Amino acid sequence: MDVDGMNVAAEAVVEIVPGPAKEQRPPQKRRERVRNSIGVLVETLRIFEAVREAAEEEEQKEQSPKTSEDEAEVIEDKVQIILSDSTSPDRGTRKRKQRKKKKKNVPEEVDHPGLHKYWTRRYQLFSKFDEGIQLDQESWFSVTPEEIAKHVAERCRQCDVVVDAFCGAGGNTIQFALNCRRVIAVDIDPAKILLATNNARVYGVQDKIEFICADFMQVAATLKADAIFLSPPWGGPDYTQKQVFNLEDLSCVDAKEMFKVAKTVSENVIMYMPRNTNRKQLMSLAGVGNLVEIEQSVFRSKVVALTAYFGKLIDSNF
Incomplete structure (x- = not known):
């Protein structure tokens, strides 16, 4: 290998140098990050809990006629409220949007389970x-x-x-x-x-x-x-x-x-x-x-x- 090649290799090695040490964040900021993380975790647990409750309600009704549209919307809204709260920057002040019912043009004779x-x-x-x-x-x-x-x-x-x-x-x-x-x-x-x-x-x-x-x-x-x-x-x-x-x-x-x-x-x-x-x-x-x-x-x-x-x-x- 020629001298120029050795110089290039040496320069490449020199470039692999660790950067300056990260600046230590003040203890107060670290505490805020921990609190935010805990808040997200709590909201996530609330979501899972709502989904679990909804699933249990659905399971209890399997032996009876299917859940009506209104009951289904209540279950979905229960989960939707928490999802909206957990991602909203101004929780507690945002108004929940009412879900609009979809109109179905299904004939009466076929509008029941199984058909x-x-x-x-x-x-x-x-x-x-x-x-x-x-x-x-x-x-x-x-x-x-x-x-x-x-x-x-x-x-x-x-x-x-x-x-x-x-x-x-x-x-x-x-x-x-x-x-x-x-x-x-x-x-x-x-x-x-x-x-x-x-x-x-x-x-x-x-x-x-x-x-x-x-x-x-x-x-x-x-x-x-x-x-x-x-x-x-x-x-x-x-x-x-x-x-x-x-x-x-x-x-x-x-x-x-x-x-x-x-x-x-x-x-x-x-x-x-x-x-x-x-x-x-x-x-x-x-x-x-x-x-x-x-x-x-x-x-x-x-x-x-x-x-x-x-x-x-x-x-x-x-």
């Missing part, structure tokens, strides 16, 4: 929801998501007439009408017929649908079609609590008898059932030597139902 999630998915149920779609409480958790209904209907595109034996609010009926020449929609509940009629009008297909308010099992003998769609009521969302949903769990109709009657209307049958339905039981409906195609219906990246196809509706590549 809010269906409200957030309303456009997946009906893409034209804002154009006048009407649903009652049961329909919110019964209607087939539009994309699934569209997929099923497209598989019936070659059919002139399709019967929707349990039409409900019309989710499947509308999609059949958009893909087929004529649809016969049956439901035993007059309120559901009114909802389905209104919703079909929103989609502009009311003239392609014949609505019948009756028990399907009683009027089936008068019906003829190229395909029939069966989606009887599943008994509400509680079906998800069962490990296996058996056909006997349908409380409104005997599944085997329903399928037998449906076959008198058309040999091409579609059954839309819960995702945990016993598949062996579905297969047994086809009869010895016959085929059935069971399709997993996916909604929001999750299997939500099983769709079973019988007769000529079975995919030729199946």
Whole structure:
């Protein structure tokens, strides 16, 4: 190494020198810092205590109906007050701002625990929801998501007439009408017929649908079609609590008898059932030597139902 290089190294070493000793702060200032630190710690403990109390109140109410909005705001305000005080430079003088309630335009029939999630998915149920779609409480958790209904209907595109034996609010009926020449929609509940009629009008297909308010099992003998769609009521969302949903769990109709009657209307049958339905039981409906195609219906990246196809509706590549 040359001399210049050594000089540079020496200069670098010389530069690494500790700075002057820190100036000692007066004892009074140190005491003030300690007091401030203690004050912050006390406020922090108060925050944690308020959060703990709020959590305990929430836990005590888990066995009872959900906390109302007003009670929830009181709990949140209790924590918010302390948070504001602990960061405010003029504590004790700042006025607490009143929290404004957010107005929710949630329909009355869906404004209760367990149904809010269906409200957030309303456009997946009906893409034209804002154009006048009407649903009652049961329909919110019964209607087939539009994309699934569209997929099923497209598989019936070659059919002139399709019967929707349990039409409900019309989710499947509308999609059949958009893909087929004529649809016969049956439901035993007059309120559901009114909802389905209104919703079909929103989609502009009311003239392609014949609505019948009756028990399907009683009027089936008068019906003829190229395909029939069966989606009887599943008994509400509680079906998800069962490990296996058996056909006997349908409380409104005997599944085997329903399928037998449906076959008198058309040999091409579609059954839309819960995702945990016993598949062996579905297969047994086809009869010895016959085929059935069971399709997993996916909604929001999750299997939500099983769709079973019988007769000529079975995919030729199946």
